[in-house]
Amino acid sequence: MLINGVETMAILFLKKGRRNEQYIYSYLYLSRFDDFIISLHATGGSMKKNRPQAKIKDNGLFYYWGPLLFRITLSPEDIQALKNVCNEARLEKKDHRKELVGIIKEELLINSEKYTEIVKPYLEKYQMTYQNFYGKKLKHIQTGYVWVNYMKKGEFNPPHNHIDCNLSSVLYLEIPPGLEKENEEFIGRGFGPGSIHFMIAGPQPLYNNSYIFKPKVGDFFIFPWCLTHTVAPFKCKGTRISVAANFTISEMGKDGNLEIA
Secondary structure, three states: OOOOHHHHHHHHHHHHOOOHHHHHHHHHHHHHHOOOOOOHHHHOOOOOOOOOOOOOOOOOOOOOOOOOOEEEEOOHHHHHHHHHHHHHHHHHOOEOHHHOOOEOOEEEEOOHHHHHHHHHHHHHHHHHHHHHHHOOEEEEEEEEEEEEEEEOOOOEEEEEOOOOOOEEEEEEEEOOOOHHHHHHHOOOOOOOOOOEEEEOOOOOOOOOOEEEEOOOOOEEEEEEOOOEEEEOOOOOOOOEEEEEEEEEEEEEOOOOOOEEO
16 A cells, blocks of 8 residues: 555554654655655654764755846936936926826826937846846847836825836936935835835745835836836825836847847
């Protein structure tokens, strides 16, 4: 009769009345046969004292898993250059709210060519990280829609992802001066006023399935289009200015240079 490792050892223990340390030793032996892993500390037992302890030279490995969430900091010069592009968009007033989910009064399209020219060096840094993470090179990054969010008191972005693209991004040009203090005084288990929260599915045991950031001026995040994210509201005075952009990409083999348009 075939009995799995755990049940077999329970039978041996009951029938033969062995002591704990012998029981655990046999348990481990049969468990290994069934490719089952057990912790001695969890059971409270121990192996026989005459069993030599193995010297483990291997420190183990861990593996990159899930989506690539990339973060880099913009230079002060590039922050100002992007602010100038956003100021031009305010004059043109190209309302983009019909395409978005944000509960934000002022969301405007900006000039994608000017934006791309400014962020090109950071996209090249992203290419290097992409290659290290996925083992593939990017042949081309094409900028799609780019828009600026002027987020004020009480406004927010519900959980969402982006469509018609491969990558999404957000960068921060201005943060209300009172937001840091508001976070310090925040009481609760939420992710805090004005924070951005990236998440994969629901909570899972022993998973790092979410990241929460309290953005600073110059923070630039790039991530897969399907990575769900949300932004909490805040109560302090001032405007938080962020710029979001979508990209399409194409991959290539080991040789070649990045093309950005």
